[in-house]
Amino acid sequence: MHPLLLANHLIMLAGGIDGNKRPLDGSEIWGVTLVGLGVVIVALAILVILILLFGKIFDQINKNQKEKEAAAAAKKKPKQAPVKKVAAPVQEKPAQKPSTAPTVQTVSAPVSDEDEVIAVISAVVAVMSEQDGKNYRIKSVAKSQRSNGFSGRSAWAMDGRRQNVNPF
Amino acid sequence: MLQILQDILSGLFETSGLAGLAAEPLKLLMMCISFLFMYLAIVKGFEPLLLLPISFGMFLSNLPAVLPEDMIFHAAYWNEPQSVEWLWKVLHDGGLLDKLYLGVKLQIYPCLIFLGIGTMTDFGPLIANPKSFLLGAAAQGGIFFTFLAAGYMGMSAAECGSIAIIGGADGPTSIYVSSKLLDGADSSLNTGTIALAAYTYMALVPVIQPPIMRLMTTEKERKIKMPQLRTPSKTEKIVFPVVVTLIVALLVPSAASLVGMLMFGNILKESGVAGRLVDTAQNALMNIVTIFLGVSVGATCTASNVANLAFVKVLILGVIAFSLGTACGLGLAKIMNWLSGGKVNPLIGSAGVSAVPMAARISQQEGAKADPTNFLLMHAMGPNVAGVIGSAVAAGVLLSVVNY
Numbered sequence: 120m121h122p123l124l125l126a127n128h129l130i131m132l133a134g135g136i137d138g139n140k141r142p143l144d145g146s147e148i149w150g151v152t153l154v155g156l157g158v159v160i161v162a163l164a165i166l167v168i169l170i171l172l173f174g175k176i177f178d179q180i181n182k183n184q185k186e187k188e189a190a191a192a193a194k195k196k197p198k199q200a201p202v203k204k205v206a207a208p209v210q211e212k213p214a215q216k217p218s219t220a221p222t223v224q225t226v227s228a229p230v231s232d233e234d235e236v237i238a239v240i241s242a243v244v245a246v247m248s249e250q251d252g253k254n255y256r257i258k259s260v261a262k263s264q265r266s267n268g269f270s271g272r273s274a275w276a277m278d279g280r281r282q283n284v285n286p287f
Numbered sequence: 288m289l290q291i292l293q294d295i296l297s298g299l300f301e302t303s304g305l306a307g308l309a310a311e312p313l314k315l316l317m318m319c320i321s322f323l324f325m326y327l328a329i330v331k332g333f334e335p336l337l338l339l340p341i342s343f344g345m346f347l348s349n350l351p352a353v354l355p356e357d358m359i360f361h362a363a364y365w366n367e368p369q370s371v372e373w374l375w376k377v378l379h380d381g382g383l384l385d386k387l388y389l390g391v392k393l394q395i396y397p398c399l400i401f402l403g404i405g406t407m408t409d410f411g412p413l414i415a416n417p418k419s420f421l422l423g424a425a426a427q428g429g430i431f432f433t434f435l436a437a438g439y440m441g442m443s444a445a446e447c448g449s450i451a452i453i454g455g456a457d458g459p460t461s462i463y464v465s466s467k468l469l470d471g472a473d474s475s476l477n478t479g480t481i482a483l484a485a486y487t488y489m490a491l492v493p494v495i496q497p498p499i500m501r502l503m504t505t506e507k508e509r510k511i512k513m514p515q516l517r518t519p520s521k522t523e524k525i526v527f528p529v530v531v532t533l534i535v536a537l538l539v540p541s542a543a544s545l546v547g548m549l550m551f552g553n554i555l556k557e558s559g560v561a562g563r564l565v566d567t568a569q570n571a572l573m574n575i576v577t578i579f580l581g582v583s584v585g586a587t588c589t590a591s592n593v594a595n596l597a598f599v600k601v602l603i604l605g606v607i608a609f610s611l612g613t614a615c616g617l618g619l620a621k622i623m624n625w626l627s628g629g630k631v632n633p634l635i636g637s638a639g640v641s642a643v644p645m646a647a648r649i650s651q652q653e654g655a656k657a658d659p660t661n662f663l664l665m666h667a668m669g670p671n672v673a674g675v676i677g678s679a680v681a682a683g684v685l686l687s688v689v690n691y
Binding site for chain 1: 448
Protein backbone atom coordinates (compact mmCIF):
# COMPACT_ATOMS: atom_id res chain seq x y z
CA MET A 120 0.00 0.00 0.00
CA HIS A 121 1.32 3.43 -0.90
CA PRO A 122 2.20 5.42 2.24
CA LEU A 123 0.57 8.56 0.86
CA LEU A 124 -2.68 6.70 0.25
CA LEU A 125 -2.60 5.39 3.82
CA ALA A 126 -1.87 8.88 5.15
CA ASN A 127 -4.77 10.25 3.14
CA HIS A 128 -7.09 7.64 4.61
CA LEU A 129 -5.81 8.33 8.12
CA ILE A 130 -6.85 11.94 7.64
CA MET A 131 -10.21 10.79 6.23
CA LEU A 132 -10.72 8.63 9.34
CA ALA A 133 -11.14 11.81 11.35
CA GLY A 134 -14.55 12.08 9.69
CA GLY A 135 -15.25 8.40 10.39
CA ILE A 136 -16.12 5.44 8.18
CA ASP A 137 -19.73 4.69 7.29
CA GLY A 138 -20.73 1.74 9.45
CA ASN A 139 -22.60 0.12 6.58
CA LYS A 140 -19.76 0.42 4.08
CA ARG A 141 -18.94 -2.99 2.66
CA PRO A 142 -16.30 -4.02 1.68
CA LEU A 143 -13.78 -1.67 3.28
CA ASP A 144 -10.69 -0.51 1.40
CA GLY A 145 -7.37 -1.98 2.46
CA SER A 146 -6.17 1.46 3.51
CA GLU A 147 -9.29 2.01 5.66
CA ILE A 148 -8.81 -1.35 7.37
CA TRP A 149 -5.13 -0.67 8.06
CA GLY A 150 -5.94 2.90 9.04
CA VAL A 151 -8.39 1.82 11.76
CA THR A 152 -5.98 -0.86 12.98
CA LEU A 153 -2.97 1.42 13.25
CA VAL A 154 -4.81 4.47 14.55
CA GLY A 155 -6.79 2.38 17.05
CA LEU A 156 -3.80 0.58 18.46
CA GLY A 157 -1.78 3.78 18.44
CA VAL A 158 -4.40 5.77 20.35
CA VAL A 159 -4.81 3.01 22.98
CA ILE A 160 -1.05 2.77 23.50
CA VAL A 161 -0.59 6.55 23.65
CA ALA A 162 -3.52 6.99 26.09
CA LEU A 163 -2.24 4.30 28.43
CA ALA A 164 1.38 5.46 28.07
CA ILE A 165 0.30 8.94 29.22
CA LEU A 166 -1.35 7.29 32.22
CA VAL A 167 1.88 5.36 32.94
CA ILE A 168 3.86 8.60 33.03
CA LEU A 169 1.28 10.41 35.17
CA ILE A 170 0.89 7.57 37.66
CA LEU A 171 4.69 7.17 37.93
CA LEU A 172 4.94 10.89 38.56
CA PHE A 173 2.20 10.82 41.19
CA GLY A 174 3.87 7.79 42.81
CA LYS A 175 7.16 9.70 43.10
CA ILE A 176 5.41 12.78 44.53
CA PHE A 177 3.44 10.77 47.10
CA ASP A 178 6.53 8.74 48.05
CA GLN A 179 8.39 11.97 48.70
CA ILE A 180 5.49 13.37 50.76
CA ASN A 181 5.32 10.14 52.80
CA LYS A 182 9.09 10.17 53.28
CA ASN A 183 9.01 13.76 54.53
CA GLN A 184 6.17 12.92 56.90
CA LYS A 185 8.05 9.93 58.31
CA GLU A 186 11.17 12.02 58.81
CA LYS A 187 9.13 14.66 60.65
CA GLU A 188 7.52 11.99 62.83
CA ALA A 189 10.91 10.43 63.55
CA ALA A 190 12.34 13.82 64.50
CA ALA A 191 9.35 14.51 66.75
CA ALA A 192 9.72 11.09 68.38
CA ALA A 193 13.42 11.69 68.94
CA LYS A 194 12.64 14.97 70.70
CA LYS A 195 10.12 13.27 72.97
CA LYS A 196 12.48 10.39 73.86
CA PRO A 197 14.07 11.83 77.03
CA LYS A 198 10.62 12.35 78.54
CA GLN A 199 9.88 8.64 78.11
CA ALA A 200 12.59 7.60 80.59
CA PRO A 201 10.10 6.56 83.32
CA VAL A 202 8.99 3.71 81.03
CA LYS A 203 12.00 1.82 82.32
CA LYS A 204 9.91 1.09 85.38
CA VAL A 205 8.94 -2.07 83.50
CA ALA A 206 10.92 -3.90 86.13
CA ALA A 207 7.93 -3.41 88.43
CA PRO A 208 6.37 -6.84 87.62
CA VAL A 209 9.44 -8.30 89.27
CA GLN A 210 7.58 -7.94 92.55
CA GLU A 211 5.35 -10.80 91.45
CA LYS A 212 8.41 -13.08 91.41
CA PRO A 213 10.41 -12.14 94.49
CA ALA A 214 12.69 -15.14 94.12
CA GLN A 215 14.28 -13.73 90.99
CA LYS A 216 16.85 -11.01 90.81
CA PRO A 217 15.28 -7.65 89.81
CA SER A 218 17.85 -7.02 87.05
CA THR A 219 17.10 -10.27 85.14
CA ALA A 220 13.31 -10.18 85.52
CA PRO A 221 12.51 -8.17 82.34
CA THR A 222 14.74 -10.45 80.26
CA VAL A 223 12.95 -13.56 81.46
CA GLN A 224 9.58 -11.94 80.70
CA THR A 225 10.42 -11.09 77.09
CA VAL A 226 11.95 -14.46 76.30
CA SER A 227 9.28 -16.54 78.04
CA ALA A 228 6.56 -15.93 75.40
CA PRO A 229 8.44 -17.33 72.40
CA VAL A 230 9.73 -20.22 74.49
CA SER A 231 6.13 -21.08 75.37
CA ASP A 232 5.21 -20.90 71.66
CA GLU A 233 8.08 -23.18 70.75
CA ASP A 234 7.04 -25.61 73.47
CA GLU A 235 3.59 -25.80 71.94
CA VAL A 236 5.03 -26.32 68.46
CA ILE A 237 7.29 -29.09 69.75
CA ALA A 238 4.33 -30.68 71.55
CA VAL A 239 2.34 -30.68 68.28
CA ILE A 240 5.27 -32.17 66.35
CA SER A 241 5.73 -34.83 69.06
CA ALA A 242 2.04 -35.70 68.88
CA VAL A 243 2.21 -36.08 65.08
CA VAL A 244 5.32 -38.25 65.36
CA ALA A 245 3.60 -40.35 68.04
CA VAL A 246 0.61 -40.93 65.74
CA MET A 247 2.98 -41.86 62.90
CA SER A 248 4.79 -44.21 65.24
CA GLU A 249 1.53 -45.92 66.21
CA GLN A 250 0.47 -46.28 62.57
CA ASP A 251 3.84 -47.56 61.31
CA GLY A 252 4.69 -49.68 64.33
CA LYS A 253 8.16 -48.11 64.36
CA ASN A 254 9.83 -45.93 66.97
CA TYR A 255 10.82 -42.40 65.99
CA ARG A 256 12.91 -39.94 67.94
CA ILE A 257 12.98 -36.17 67.50
CA LYS A 258 16.61 -35.13 67.57
CA SER A 259 16.20 -31.43 66.99
CA VAL A 260 13.74 -28.78 65.90
CA ALA A 261 15.44 -25.92 64.07
CA LYS A 262 14.34 -23.10 61.78
CA SER A 263 15.21 -23.86 58.15
CA GLN A 264 16.63 -21.29 55.74
CA ARG A 265 13.92 -21.34 53.15
CA SER A 266 14.46 -20.17 49.60
CA ASN A 267 12.96 -16.97 48.24
CA GLY A 268 9.18 -17.15 48.00
CA PHE A 269 8.65 -19.22 51.14
CA SER A 270 10.05 -16.52 53.37
CA GLY A 271 8.09 -16.22 56.59
CA ARG A 272 5.07 -18.11 55.27
CA SER A 273 3.74 -21.15 57.09
CA ALA A 274 2.55 -24.27 55.32
CA TRP A 275 -1.02 -23.39 56.35
CA ALA A 276 -0.70 -19.88 54.89
CA MET A 277 0.82 -21.32 51.70
CA ASP A 278 -2.03 -23.80 51.31
CA GLY A 279 -4.69 -21.17 52.01
CA ARG A 280 -3.13 -18.85 49.49
CA ARG A 281 -2.91 -21.63 46.90
CA GLN A 282 -6.62 -22.39 47.37
CA ASN A 283 -7.51 -18.73 46.92
CA VAL A 284 -5.56 -18.22 43.72
CA ASN A 285 -6.46 -21.43 41.89
CA PRO A 286 -9.09 -20.75 39.19
CA PHE A 287 -11.13 -23.90 39.83
CA MET B 288 -72.31 -29.48 18.85
CA LEU B 289 -69.42 -31.68 17.77
CA GLN B 290 -68.53 -29.17 15.05
CA ILE B 291 -68.36 -26.38 17.65
CA LEU B 292 -66.14 -28.49 19.88
CA GLN B 293 -63.93 -29.37 16.92
CA ASP B 294 -63.64 -25.68 15.96
CA ILE B 295 -62.72 -24.70 19.50
CA LEU B 296 -60.09 -27.43 19.79
CA SER B 297 -58.74 -26.61 16.34
CA GLY B 298 -58.56 -22.92 17.28
CA LEU B 299 -56.76 -23.78 20.51
CA PHE B 300 -54.24 -25.93 18.66
CA GLU B 301 -53.59 -23.29 16.02
CA THR B 302 -52.72 -20.73 18.69
CA SER B 303 -50.81 -23.18 20.86
CA GLY B 304 -47.08 -23.58 21.16
CA LEU B 305 -47.27 -26.90 19.35
CA ALA B 306 -48.47 -25.19 16.18
CA GLY B 307 -45.72 -22.60 16.66
CA LEU B 308 -43.14 -25.37 16.96
CA ALA B 309 -44.46 -27.04 13.82
CA ALA B 310 -44.16 -23.71 11.96
CA GLU B 311 -40.63 -23.02 13.26
CA PRO B 312 -38.87 -26.31 14.06
CA LEU B 313 -35.52 -24.52 14.47
CA LYS B 314 -36.82 -23.24 17.82
CA LEU B 315 -36.43 -26.76 19.11
CA LEU B 316 -32.76 -26.70 18.10
CA MET B 317 -32.32 -23.35 19.87
CA MET B 318 -33.92 -24.74 23.01
CA CYS B 319 -31.48 -27.67 22.90
CA ILE B 320 -28.56 -25.22 22.58
CA SER B 321 -29.93 -23.31 25.60
CA PHE B 322 -29.99 -26.60 27.53
CA LEU B 323 -26.35 -27.16 26.58
CA PHE B 324 -25.42 -23.73 27.97
CA MET B 325 -27.41 -24.45 31.13
CA TYR B 326 -25.44 -27.68 31.49
CA LEU B 327 -22.13 -25.83 31.04
CA ALA B 328 -23.17 -23.23 33.63
CA ILE B 329 -24.61 -25.58 36.26
CA VAL B 330 -22.47 -28.71 35.93
CA LYS B 331 -19.19 -27.38 34.52
CA GLY B 332 -19.37 -24.06 36.37
CA PHE B 333 -18.50 -21.94 33.28
CA GLU B 334 -19.35 -18.34 34.31
CA PRO B 335 -22.66 -19.53 35.84
CA LEU B 336 -23.71 -16.06 37.03
CA LEU B 337 -23.88 -14.93 33.41
CA LEU B 338 -24.27 -18.08 31.37
CA LEU B 339 -27.28 -19.31 33.33
CA PRO B 340 -29.37 -16.12 32.85
CA ILE B 341 -28.24 -15.97 29.19
CA SER B 342 -29.19 -19.59 28.53
CA PHE B 343 -32.56 -19.24 30.29
CA GLY B 344 -33.29 -16.03 28.36
CA MET B 345 -32.46 -17.97 25.21
CA PHE B 346 -34.85 -20.72 26.27
CA LEU B 347 -37.65 -18.23 27.03
CA SER B 348 -37.38 -16.38 23.73
CA ASN B 349 -37.42 -19.63 21.77
CA LEU B 350 -40.57 -20.92 23.41
CA PRO B 351 -43.01 -21.51 20.55
CA ALA B 352 -45.84 -19.00 20.26
CA VAL B 353 -48.04 -18.12 17.30
CA LEU B 354 -49.71 -14.89 18.36
CA PRO B 355 -47.42 -11.84 18.66
CA GLU B 356 -49.07 -10.84 21.96
CA ASP B 357 -48.03 -14.18 23.46
CA MET B 358 -44.36 -13.74 22.63
CA ILE B 359 -42.01 -12.87 25.48
CA PHE B 360 -39.50 -11.34 23.06
CA HIS B 361 -39.99 -9.89 19.57
CA ALA B 362 -36.74 -10.13 17.59
CA ALA B 363 -38.34 -8.13 14.74
CA TYR B 364 -38.67 -4.98 16.90
CA TRP B 365 -34.92 -4.68 17.28
CA ASN B 366 -34.15 -4.43 13.56
CA GLU B 367 -36.37 -1.37 13.19
CA PRO B 368 -35.03 2.19 13.35
CA GLN B 369 -35.49 3.79 16.76
CA SER B 370 -38.10 6.50 17.14
CA VAL B 371 -40.69 7.68 19.66
CA GLU B 372 -43.35 5.50 17.95
CA TRP B 373 -41.01 2.52 18.05
CA LEU B 374 -40.37 3.05 21.76
CA TRP B 375 -44.11 3.27 22.43
CA LYS B 376 -44.65 0.03 20.48
CA VAL B 377 -42.00 -1.77 22.53
CA LEU B 378 -43.45 -0.50 25.81
CA HIS B 379 -47.08 -1.11 24.82
CA ASP B 380 -46.97 -4.30 22.74
CA GLY B 381 -43.62 -5.80 23.71
CA GLY B 382 -43.12 -8.78 25.99
CA LEU B 383 -41.30 -8.70 29.30
CA LEU B 384 -37.91 -9.42 27.75
CA ASP B 385 -38.40 -6.68 25.14
CA LYS B 386 -38.80 -4.17 27.95
CA LEU B 387 -35.76 -5.51 29.79
CA TYR B 388 -33.73 -5.42 26.55
CA LEU B 389 -34.21 -1.64 26.39
CA GLY B 390 -31.48 -1.44 29.05
CA VAL B 391 -29.06 -3.07 26.60
CA LYS B 392 -30.23 -1.09 23.59
CA LEU B 393 -29.94 2.19 25.46
CA GLN B 394 -26.48 1.16 26.84
CA ILE B 395 -27.62 1.43 30.46
CA TYR B 396 -26.67 -2.04 31.73
CA PRO B 397 -23.02 -2.09 30.55
CA CYS B 398 -22.34 1.23 32.30
CA LEU B 399 -24.04 0.09 35.52
CA ILE B 400 -22.02 -3.12 35.43
CA PHE B 401 -18.87 -1.02 35.09
CA LEU B 402 -19.98 0.92 38.17
CA GLY B 403 -20.23 -2.34 40.10
CA ILE B 404 -16.88 -3.57 38.77
CA GLY B 405 -15.33 -0.27 39.89
CA THR B 406 -16.50 -0.81 43.46
CA MET B 407 -14.97 -4.30 43.45
CA THR B 408 -11.66 -3.48 41.77
CA ASP B 409 -8.44 -2.75 43.60
CA PHE B 410 -6.23 -0.68 41.31
CA GLY B 411 -3.43 -0.94 43.90
CA PRO B 412 -1.28 -3.38 41.86
CA LEU B 413 -1.62 -1.12 38.81
CA ILE B 414 -0.72 2.03 40.79
CA ALA B 415 2.23 0.18 42.35
CA ASN B 416 3.50 -0.87 38.92
CA PRO B 417 2.11 1.57 36.30
CA LYS B 418 4.09 -0.13 33.52
CA SER B 419 1.34 -2.75 33.66
CA PHE B 420 -0.75 -0.25 31.68
CA LEU B 421 1.40 -1.07 28.65
CA LEU B 422 0.54 -4.77 28.93
CA GLY B 423 -3.14 -3.83 29.12
CA ALA B 424 -2.64 -1.73 25.96
CA ALA B 425 -0.74 -4.43 24.07
CA ALA B 426 -3.45 -7.01 24.73
CA GLN B 427 -5.89 -4.75 22.87
CA GLY B 428 -3.93 -5.71 19.75
CA GLY B 429 -6.36 -8.63 19.59
CA ILE B 430 -9.19 -6.16 18.93
CA PHE B 431 -7.52 -4.25 16.14
CA PHE B 432 -5.85 -7.18 14.38
CA THR B 433 -9.25 -8.90 14.33
CA PHE B 434 -10.72 -5.74 12.80
CA LEU B 435 -8.10 -6.24 10.10
CA ALA B 436 -9.08 -9.89 9.55
CA ALA B 437 -12.82 -9.13 9.53
CA GLY B 438 -12.26 -6.24 7.12
CA TYR B 439 -10.49 -8.50 4.64
CA MET B 440 -13.36 -11.01 4.97
CA GLY B 441 -15.62 -8.41 3.38
CA MET B 442 -17.58 -7.38 6.47
CA SER B 443 -18.95 -3.88 6.99
CA ALA B 444 -17.20 -1.44 9.33
CA ALA B 445 -19.94 -1.85 11.97
CA GLU B 446 -19.63 -5.64 11.85
CA CYS B 447 -15.82 -5.51 11.98
CA GLY B 448 -15.92 -3.28 15.07
CA SER B 449 -18.58 -5.37 16.80
CA ILE B 450 -16.71 -8.63 16.28
CA ALA B 451 -13.27 -7.19 17.00
CA ILE B 452 -14.30 -5.89 20.43
CA ILE B 453 -14.74 -9.52 21.58
CA GLY B 454 -10.91 -9.57 21.69
CA GLY B 455 -11.09 -7.23 24.67
CA ALA B 456 -12.58 -10.14 26.66
CA ASP B 457 -14.98 -7.72 28.27
CA GLY B 458 -18.69 -8.58 28.10
CA PRO B 459 -20.17 -5.17 29.02
CA THR B 460 -17.84 -3.37 26.57
CA SER B 461 -18.77 -5.80 23.78
CA ILE B 462 -22.46 -5.13 24.44
CA TYR B 463 -21.90 -1.38 24.63
CA VAL B 464 -20.02 -1.21 21.32
CA SER B 465 -22.12 -3.69 19.34
CA SER B 466 -25.44 -2.19 20.49
CA LYS B 467 -24.27 1.20 19.21
CA LEU B 468 -22.59 0.07 15.98
CA LEU B 469 -25.24 -2.46 14.93
CA ASP B 470 -28.19 -0.18 15.73
CA GLY B 471 -30.04 0.15 12.42
CA ALA B 472 -27.05 -1.28 10.53
CA ASP B 473 -27.54 -3.41 7.46
CA SER B 474 -26.23 -6.56 9.13
CA SER B 475 -27.22 -10.10 10.02
CA LEU B 476 -25.35 -9.73 13.33
CA ASN B 477 -26.90 -8.47 16.54
CA THR B 478 -25.83 -7.57 20.05
CA GLY B 479 -27.07 -10.87 21.46
CA THR B 480 -24.82 -13.02 19.30
CA ILE B 481 -21.80 -10.79 20.00
CA ALA B 482 -22.49 -10.93 23.75
CA LEU B 483 -22.99 -14.67 23.65
CA ALA B 484 -19.66 -15.19 21.85
CA ALA B 485 -17.88 -12.76 24.21
CA TYR B 486 -19.18 -14.43 27.38
CA THR B 487 -18.55 -17.90 25.98
CA TYR B 488 -14.92 -17.07 25.32
CA MET B 489 -14.58 -15.35 28.70
CA ALA B 490 -15.79 -18.56 30.30
CA LEU B 491 -13.28 -20.47 28.21
CA VAL B 492 -10.27 -18.36 29.31
CA PRO B 493 -8.84 -21.34 31.27
CA VAL B 494 -9.02 -23.41 28.09
CA ILE B 495 -7.88 -20.87 25.47
CA GLN B 496 -5.05 -19.07 27.25
CA PRO B 497 -2.79 -21.76 28.81
CA PRO B 498 -1.68 -23.42 25.52
CA ILE B 499 -0.75 -20.02 24.06
CA MET B 500 1.09 -19.11 27.28
CA ARG B 501 3.09 -22.33 27.24
CA LEU B 502 3.82 -21.97 23.54
CA MET B 503 5.17 -18.43 23.87
CA THR B 504 7.22 -18.80 27.06
CA THR B 505 10.06 -21.02 28.17
CA GLU B 506 10.11 -23.00 31.44
CA LYS B 507 12.86 -20.69 32.69
CA GLU B 508 10.74 -17.58 31.97
CA ARG B 509 7.70 -19.05 33.72
CA LYS B 510 9.81 -19.59 36.86
CA ILE B 511 10.83 -15.93 37.15
CA LYS B 512 9.86 -14.53 40.55
CA MET B 513 8.89 -10.90 40.70
CA PRO B 514 9.66 -8.69 43.72
CA GLN B 515 6.85 -7.71 46.06
CA LEU B 516 4.94 -4.61 44.99
CA ARG B 517 4.88 -1.46 47.12
CA THR B 518 1.62 -0.53 48.86
CA PRO B 519 0.13 2.66 47.39
CA SER B 520 -1.22 5.26 49.81
CA LYS B 521 -4.93 5.98 50.18
CA THR B 522 -4.45 9.40 48.57
CA GLU B 523 -2.93 7.79 45.46
CA LYS B 524 -5.89 5.42 45.23
CA ILE B 525 -8.32 8.34 45.44
CA VAL B 526 -6.46 10.50 42.90
CA PHE B 527 -6.11 7.59 40.43
CA PRO B 528 -9.78 7.35 39.27
CA VAL B 529 -9.98 11.11 38.76
CA VAL B 530 -6.77 11.21 36.69
CA VAL B 531 -7.73 8.20 34.55
CA THR B 532 -11.23 9.56 33.83
CA LEU B 533 -9.83 12.96 32.91
CA ILE B 534 -7.13 11.62 30.57
CA VAL B 535 -9.44 9.10 28.86
CA ALA B 536 -12.22 11.67 28.43
CA LEU B 537 -9.77 14.17 26.94
CA LEU B 538 -8.33 11.67 24.46
CA VAL B 539 -11.30 9.41 23.68
CA PRO B 540 -14.60 11.04 24.76
CA SER B 541 -16.60 8.07 23.44
CA ALA B 542 -15.12 5.92 26.21
CA ALA B 543 -16.04 8.42 28.95
CA SER B 544 -19.34 6.67 29.85
CA LEU B 545 -17.68 3.31 30.51
CA VAL B 546 -14.47 4.56 32.10
CA GLY B 547 -16.33 7.28 34.02
CA MET B 548 -18.70 4.77 35.65
CA LEU B 549 -15.84 2.35 36.37
CA MET B 550 -13.88 5.09 38.09
CA PHE B 551 -16.94 6.47 39.86
CA GLY B 552 -17.45 3.05 41.44
CA ASN B 553 -13.78 2.92 42.37
CA ILE B 554 -13.70 6.33 44.03
CA LEU B 555 -16.80 5.37 46.05
CA LYS B 556 -14.84 2.38 47.32
CA GLU B 557 -11.48 4.05 47.89
CA SER B 558 -12.90 7.17 49.56
CA GLY B 559 -14.19 5.00 52.40
CA VAL B 560 -17.01 7.45 53.11
CA ALA B 561 -19.81 5.86 51.07
CA GLY B 562 -19.98 2.37 52.49
CA ARG B 563 -23.72 1.98 51.88
CA LEU B 564 -23.43 3.00 48.22
CA VAL B 565 -20.47 0.67 47.70
CA ASP B 566 -22.39 -2.17 49.29
CA THR B 567 -25.38 -1.54 47.02
CA ALA B 568 -23.30 -1.10 43.85
CA GLN B 569 -21.22 -4.24 44.31
CA ASN B 570 -24.02 -6.49 45.55
CA ALA B 571 -27.67 -5.59 44.97
CA LEU B 572 -27.27 -3.36 41.91
CA MET B 573 -24.67 -5.60 40.27
CA ASN B 574 -26.80 -8.70 40.79
CA ILE B 575 -29.99 -7.04 39.50
CA VAL B 576 -28.28 -5.68 36.39
CA THR B 577 -26.55 -9.02 35.76
CA ILE B 578 -29.90 -10.80 35.85
CA PHE B 579 -31.56 -8.28 33.51
CA LEU B 580 -28.57 -8.15 31.18
CA GLY B 581 -28.09 -11.90 31.01
CA VAL B 582 -31.70 -12.83 30.46
CA SER B 583 -32.37 -10.10 27.88
CA VAL B 584 -29.14 -10.72 25.92
CA GLY B 585 -29.94 -14.44 25.92
CA ALA B 586 -33.38 -13.59 24.55
CA THR B 587 -31.84 -12.17 21.39
CA CYS B 588 -30.41 -15.58 20.51
CA THR B 589 -33.28 -16.66 18.32
CA ALA B 590 -32.95 -19.18 15.50
CA SER B 591 -32.90 -16.46 12.86
CA ASN B 592 -30.03 -14.70 14.64
CA VAL B 593 -27.88 -17.68 15.56
CA ALA B 594 -28.47 -20.45 13.01
CA ASN B 595 -26.64 -18.69 10.20
CA LEU B 596 -23.18 -18.31 8.70
CA ALA B 597 -22.67 -14.88 10.27
CA PHE B 598 -22.73 -16.37 13.79
CA VAL B 599 -20.18 -18.99 12.75
CA LYS B 600 -17.95 -16.14 11.53
CA VAL B 601 -18.43 -14.38 14.89
CA LEU B 602 -17.36 -17.51 16.75
CA ILE B 603 -14.27 -18.06 14.57
CA LEU B 604 -13.18 -14.42 14.59
CA GLY B 605 -13.99 -14.19 18.32
CA VAL B 606 -11.58 -16.95 19.25
CA ILE B 607 -8.95 -15.43 16.93
CA ALA B 608 -9.44 -12.05 18.63
CA PHE B 609 -9.09 -13.58 22.07
CA SER B 610 -6.00 -15.58 21.15
CA LEU B 611 -4.35 -12.59 19.46
CA GLY B 612 -5.01 -10.44 22.53
CA THR B 613 -3.35 -13.03 24.74
CA ALA B 614 -0.41 -13.37 22.34
CA CYS B 615 0.11 -9.59 22.07
CA GLY B 616 0.16 -9.24 25.88
CA LEU B 617 2.64 -12.10 26.21
CA GLY B 618 4.79 -10.65 23.42
CA LEU B 619 5.14 -7.28 25.11
CA ALA B 620 5.76 -8.92 28.50
CA LYS B 621 8.62 -10.89 26.91
CA ILE B 622 10.10 -7.67 25.54
CA MET B 623 9.76 -6.04 28.99
CA ASN B 624 11.46 -9.07 30.53
CA TRP B 625 14.32 -8.77 28.07
CA LEU B 626 14.68 -5.03 28.66
CA SER B 627 14.59 -5.40 32.45
CA GLY B 628 17.25 -8.11 32.43
CA GLY B 629 14.92 -10.97 33.34
CA LYS B 630 12.88 -9.33 36.09
CA VAL B 631 9.42 -9.57 34.47
CA ASN B 632 7.65 -12.91 34.24
CA PRO B 633 6.11 -12.94 30.72
CA LEU B 634 3.11 -14.89 32.02
CA ILE B 635 1.61 -11.68 33.44
CA GLY B 636 1.25 -10.34 29.88
CA SER B 637 -1.64 -12.66 29.07
CA ALA B 638 -3.62 -11.04 31.90
CA GLY B 639 -3.78 -7.86 29.79
CA VAL B 640 -7.06 -9.08 28.35
CA SER B 641 -9.73 -7.76 30.67
CA ALA B 642 -11.38 -10.96 31.87
CA VAL B 643 -11.07 -9.98 35.56
CA PRO B 644 -9.89 -11.81 37.62
CA MET B 645 -9.85 -15.03 35.61
CA ALA B 646 -6.99 -14.05 33.29
CA ALA B 647 -4.82 -13.06 36.28
CA ARG B 648 -5.63 -16.34 37.98
CA ILE B 649 -4.52 -18.24 34.89
CA SER B 650 -1.18 -16.40 34.97
CA GLN B 651 -0.87 -17.37 38.63
CA GLN B 652 -1.79 -20.97 37.88
CA GLU B 653 0.72 -21.34 35.05
CA GLY B 654 3.45 -19.69 37.13
CA ALA B 655 2.72 -22.01 40.06
CA LYS B 656 2.87 -25.03 37.74
CA ALA B 657 6.42 -24.11 36.77
CA ASP B 658 7.37 -23.31 40.36
CA PRO B 659 4.88 -23.89 43.21
CA THR B 660 6.52 -21.14 45.26
CA ASN B 661 5.91 -18.53 42.57
CA PHE B 662 3.04 -16.12 43.31
CA LEU B 663 2.20 -13.94 40.31
CA LEU B 664 -1.41 -13.10 41.15
CA MET B 665 -0.89 -9.53 42.35
CA HIS B 666 1.60 -8.83 39.54
CA ALA B 667 -0.95 -10.14 37.01
CA MET B 668 -3.79 -8.11 38.53
CA GLY B 669 -2.05 -4.91 37.34
CA PRO B 670 -2.25 -5.77 33.62
CA ASN B 671 -5.67 -7.33 34.20
CA VAL B 672 -7.31 -4.14 35.51
CA ALA B 673 -5.30 -2.13 32.95
CA GLY B 674 -6.97 -4.35 30.35
CA VAL B 675 -10.40 -3.18 31.55
CA ILE B 676 -9.36 0.44 31.00
CA GLY B 677 -7.60 -0.47 27.73
CA SER B 678 -10.63 -2.26 26.27
CA ALA B 679 -12.87 0.69 27.20
CA VAL B 680 -10.44 3.05 25.42
CA ALA B 681 -10.36 0.70 22.39
CA ALA B 682 -14.16 0.71 22.42
CA GLY B 683 -14.13 4.49 22.42
CA VAL B 684 -11.75 4.52 19.44
CA LEU B 685 -13.99 2.14 17.46
CA LEU B 686 -17.06 4.24 18.24
CA SER B 687 -15.21 7.38 17.16
CA VAL B 688 -13.89 5.93 13.92
CA VAL B 689 -16.98 4.01 12.75
CA ASN B 690 -20.06 6.14 12.14
CA TYR B 691 -23.27 4.60 13.45
